[in-house]
Amino acid sequence: MSxxxxxxxxxxxxxxxVYRGEELKFGKLSWKPAGVVxxxxxxxxxxxxxxxxxxxxxxxxxxxxxxxxAPWNQPIGTNPILDSNSTTMVNAVDSRVNPxxxxxxxxxxxxxASDPTYTVKCVLGSGGCDSLFDSKQPIHIPSNAAxxxxxxxxxFVYDTTKNQIFEMWEASKSGSTWxxxxxxxxxxxSDGVLQVDGSVQDGNGSxxxxxxxxxxxxxxxxxNHALSLxxxxxxxxQGRYPMNSSTDGGSGSGHVVxxxxxxxxxxxxxxxxxGASKIETMVCHAMxxxxxxxxxxxxxPLSIYFQENNSAGGIWSAQGWNENMTFxxxxxxxxxxxxxxxxYTVATTSITSFTAASTSIAYNTGTTLSWATQAATSCSxxxxxxxxxxxxxxxxxxLTSTTTYTLSCSxxxxxxxxxxxxxxxxxxxxxxxxxxxxxxxxxxYNTGTTLSWATQAATSCSxxxxxxxxxxxxxxxxxxLTATTTYTLSCxxxxxxxxxxxxxxxxxxxxxxxxxxxxAATSIAYNTSTTLSWATQSASTCxxxxxxxxxxxxxxxxxxxLTSTTAYTLSCAxxxxxxxxxxxxxxxxxxPTPSPSPSPAPGPGTSSGGxxTSSGGxSSTGGSTTGSSTTTAGAGTTPxxxxxxxxxxxxGTWFDTARLVHGQLEQCVTNTQATASTxxxxxxxxxxxxxxxxxxxxxMVVSAVGxxxxxxxxxxxxxxxxLLLMQxxxxxTGAAAGLLIIGGIVYLATTIFAx
Numbered sequence: 001m002s003x004x005x006x007x008x009x010x011x012x013x014x015x016x017x018v019y020r021g022e023e024l025k026f027g028k029l030s031w032k033p034a035g036v037v038x039x040x041x042x043x044x045x046x047x048x049x050x051x052x053x054x055x056x057x058x059x060x061x062x063x064x065x066x067x068x069x070a071p072w073n074q075p076i077g078t079n080p081i082l083d084s085n086s087t088t089m090v091n092a093v094d095s096r097v098n099p100x101x102x103x104x105x106x107x108x109x110x111x112x113a114s115d116p117t118y119t120v121k122c123v124l125g126s127g128g129c130d131s132l133f134d135s136k137q138p139i140h141i142p143s144n145a146a147x148x149x150x151x152x153x154x155x156f157v158y159d160t161t162k163n164q165i166f167e168m169w170e171a172s173k174s175g176s177t178w179x180x181x182x183x184x185x186x187x188x189x190s191d192g193v194l195q196v197d198g199s200v201q202d203g204n205g206s207x208x209x210x211x212x213x214x215x216x217x218x219x220x221x222x223x224n225h226a227l228s229l230x231x232x233x234x235x236x237x238q239g240r241y242p243m244n245s246s247t248d249g250g251s252g253s254g255h256v257v258x259x260x261x262x263x264x265x266x267x268x269x270x271x272x273x274x275g276a277s278k279i280e281t282m283v284c285h286a287m288x289x290x291x292x293x294x295x296x297x298x299x300x301p302l303s304i305y306f307q308e309n310n311s312a313g314g315i316w317s318a319q320g321w322n323e324n325m326t327f328x329x330x331x332x333x334x335x336x337x338x339x340x341x342x343x344y345t346v347a348t349t350s351i352t353s354f355t356a357a358s359t360s361i362a363y364n365t366g367t368t369l370s371w372a373t374q375a376a377t378s379c380s381x382x383x384x385x386x387x388x389x390x391x392x393x394x395x396x397x398x399l400t401s402t403t404t405y406t407l408s409c410s411x412x413x414x415x416x417x418x419x420x421x422x423x424x425x426x427x428x429x430x431x432x433x434x435x436x437x438x439x440x441x442x443x444x445y446n447t448g449t450t451l452s453w454a455t456q457a458a459t460s461c462s463x464x465x466x467x468x469x470x471x472x473x474x475x476x477x478x479x480x481l482t483a484t485t486t487y488t489l490s491c492x493x494x495x496x497x498x499x500x501x502x503x504x505x506x507x508x509x510x511x512x513x514x515x516x517x518x519x520a521a522t523s524i525a526y527n528t529s530t531t532l533s534w535a536t537q538s539a540s541t542c543x544x545x546x547x548x549x550x551x552x553x554x555x556x557x558x559x560x561x562l563t564s565t566t567a568y569t570l571s572c573a574x575x576x577x578x579x580x581x582x583x584x585x586x587x588x589x590x591x592p593t594p595s596p597s598p599s600p601a602p603g604p605g606t607s608s609g610g611x612x613t614s615s616g617g618x619s620s621t622g623g624s625t626t627g628s629s630t631t632t633a634g635a636g637t638t639p640x641x642x643x644x645x646x647x648x649x650x651x652g653t654w655f656d657t658a659r660l661v662h663g664q665l666e667q668c669v670t671n672t673q674a675t676a677s678t679x680x681x682x683x684x685x686x687x688x689x690x691x692x693x694x695x696x697x698x699x700m701v702v703s704a705v706g707x708x709x710x711x712x713x714x715x716x717x718x719x720x721x722x723l724l725l726m727q728x729x730x731x732x733t734g735a736a737a738g739l740l741i742i743g744g745i746v747y748l749a750t751t752i753f754a755x
């Protein structure tokens with residue numbers, strides 16, 4: 001981080017200057033030329049600032065408080081000597097174990113030269129303040145620093161510009177002023193017991209941040225130091241190293257644990273098999289290797305100090321943890337208490353085991369390394385793996401060549417190493433694509449093709465676009481394509497080969513259309529036919545309705561005889577479904593032709609020879625010979641009485657098979673039969689009417705004669721004055737007149753009926 005600092009002013013004639021509390025000496029200065037002097041001074045200042053910058057430690061050492069025989073980093077050795085009151089102490093604290101990581105957690109902040117400086121005010125007044133703490137001020141405190149919210153209000157600041165840890169109890173900030181009640185100052189590389197001036201703080205006797213589970217422990221993945229404990233079962237004034245003999249605590253029943261008592265977990269506990277969370281498993285291992293010191297009096301049976309959550313970057317809350325949780329998976333009843341902090345035989349640092357789940361593996365696969373050590377404080381595995389816990393397991397990742405791993409550990413009593421070789425089989429044949437083809441490679445619009453492929457040493461394959469995962473060899477239809485498409489076959493295995501091929505797709509066809517749909521004649525006579533003709537473009541099928549059905553896409557077809565106006569629809573399919581209509585207008589049906597009247601039979605006394613006329617005949621009743629008249633249906637032919645023959649005669653084209661198929665001949669026969677029946681009935685009626693008409697005409701003639709005769713009788717009787725004869729003449733004339741009238745009426749009626 002860059003820093004801006006004003007350069008010190010050098011008094012004229014002096015070769016010594018005090019800058020930031022340090023005395024800097026210079027040789028005799030030459031002030032001419034002034035520019036050179038200024039340049040030299042600037043260079044010296046920059047070099048000095050760089051040196052100070054590099055000298056300032058930006059992070060705490062790992063492990064913290066690792067100087068000399070620091071009690072916090074010493075593994076518990078062999079042959080431990082237990083406190084005679086060990087069981088009583090364990091029974092007093094094992095019922096409930098909590099982590100203090102929120103209100104009662106220990107907030108540690110790291111400050112740099114860019115953070116604000118404060119002279120923290122002691123609230124105890126003269127004589128009650130910590131002179132060592134005050135002598136090291138001012139200190140840098142980050143703007144986001146905050147004391148814990150629990151009863152103790154702890155605040156810890158690691159000032160990197162001084163490489164010192166400042167501990168403040170009952171710390172608070174009011175406006176821009178920080179204050180404290182008790183303060184301590186430690187070097188992070190010391191043993192954590194003695195302060196920077198060699199004194200022991202007058203609280204419990206050791207750094208309150210010593211043994212705290214920190215963010216650094218979580219990020220490392222294991223804890224490499226003893227833990228710090230608090231309990232409601234502490235007893236006053238019985239402190240042990242590394243604590244003071246005069247410490248806080250209670251008295252009486254239940255207060256049995258002295259400050260500084262070192263607890264540890266029996267080695268028979270399988271920490272990795274507890275099914276516990278990661279942090280609880282880390283605590284379990286640390287309790288077996290380093291144990292924990294009773295450091296403070298608390299409000300629960302047993303609590304373990306953690307770095308306060310906010311100052312740790314929220315790592316505890318991110319896991320869903322808080323200080324109300326309990327570490328219930330660890331069997332705390334299997335703890336012991338040492339007689340003194342180091343009442344054991346110091347074990348030689350050693351690697352007790354270093355193994356691989358499989359020492360011979362296939363190419364590009366991995367295995368798991370496992371190890372265990374004794375009295376080691378740190379370990380690492382090379383190559384590639386790096387820092388690891390003093391016991392544990394680690395995957396090698398996939399290996400492509402035989403690899404020798406070296407486990408290197410260090411401790412207070414040795415720096416052992418151990419090697420392990422994992423043999424990797426030879427690489428398999430490289431994955432390759434033998435072939436990737438299409439059959440065919442050029443297709444018509446909206447049709448498909450078949451892709452085929454073969455590979456070697458492939459474990460999986462896919463084809464894009466659209467197809468997806470496929471077997472390592474095989475074939476697959478593309479489905480219908482409407483655009484040229486490039487397919488990519490991608491496979492994996494010992495390599496990741498790809499191969500491409502392009503399927504060319506023809507241009508889309510023209511839209512299906514009907515160019516024409518016409519009739520040879522759009523108006524035809526009744527019961528005749530015409531021919532439909534049509535032409536289309538890009539059609540695959542066509543049909544004509546009604547009655548005709550499927551037809552070729554270009555052609556013509558007879559309608560057959562039509563008896564009514566008909567609208568025909570041509571429907572085609574292809575790249576579209578066009579339709580077109582043509583209407584045939586059919587004329588009205590003709591009136592039926594009446595049957596000819598029969599010729600009258602020859603009268604008595606006449607010969608059969610006579611003249612022939614074209615439309616009937618007449619005969620005279622004189623004494624001469626009268627020839628009969630015969631009406632014919634055609635020149636010299638006799639009309640047929642067969643209805644079907646009459647249809648064939650009247651319509652010479654009935655022999656057309658298509659028309660016969662459509663039933664039109666049968667319809668004609670039916671109509672002709674009906675007409676013949678009607679004609680027969682009409683002929684009989686006409687004969688009767690003719691007879692009545694002739695009779696009535698005869699009556700009229702006779703009546704006329706009767707009237708004439710009556711009149712002659714009347715006039716003759718009148719001349720002779722024959723009254724009786726006159727009366728008879730009048731009666732005869734009247735009767736004749738009546739008959740005349742009746743005959744006239746009948747004659748007139750029959751004439752009208754005949755028309």
